[in-house]
Amino acid sequence: MPTLTPLQKRAARKARNHTDLDMNLVSLIDVFTILIFFLLSNSSEVDILPSTKSVRLPESTAEVAPQDTLVVVVSPEEIIVDGKTVARVADVQAAPTDLIAPLTAALQQQQATRRAVRAENAPLSQVVTIMGDQSIPYQLLRKVMTSCAQAGFSDVRFAVRQKVEKT
Structure with missing residues (x-):
């Protein structure tokens, strides 16, 4: 078995411990933040009356x-x-x-x-x-x-x- 240089050993360790799952949480957190602000801004205290096209309210x-x-x-x-x-x-x-x-x-x-x-x-x-x-x-x-x-x-x-x- 040939001897590996320290640089080669480090590359082998990195390749052995490396997984293919690479998840970027920053963009996921951004999406959830936007979703929360959207839901909070659209949930208001105003009740909506039934809408009919034939009634024009004063x-x-x-x-x-x-x-x-x-x-x-x-x-x-x-x-x-x-x-x-x-x-x-x-x-x-x-x-x-x-x-x-x-x-x-x-x-x-x-x-x-x-x-x-x-x-x-x-x-x-x-x-x-x-x-x-x-x-x-x-x-x-x-x-x-x-x-x-x-x-x-x-x-x-x-x-x-x-x-x-x-x-």
Whole structure:
């Protein structure tokens, strides 16, 4: 067996201990950092109301964030609770009374399923948000609010779009 020089011995040791797995952790850490910042910036405290293309919300300068409540959508053609059409606007406007019976029944059914577990959350179970198109007449809005009050919802709120201030 030939004698190896110290340089050759060192090269042989390096080749023997060398593995083919070479992992660069710096780029992996960069990717995870970007991912964490992306997730943190996109998880906000704002609740998103259901979006319907047929409802154009009025604008407001209100800065209070919406809460998770039962939403009644009033479009120019129909009244919707929990994604289900409960009444047609033309039929409601033609009715002589201020009470919309199908809406009241749907709201009472929703309130029965939305009971608060904790006592401090009980007032939130009596809150309803009305997403009304900006062009609906006040008489229709009054009928919807009367039906909500008759169903036991003591706190009626209106959904609006936040007005963007131009600077």
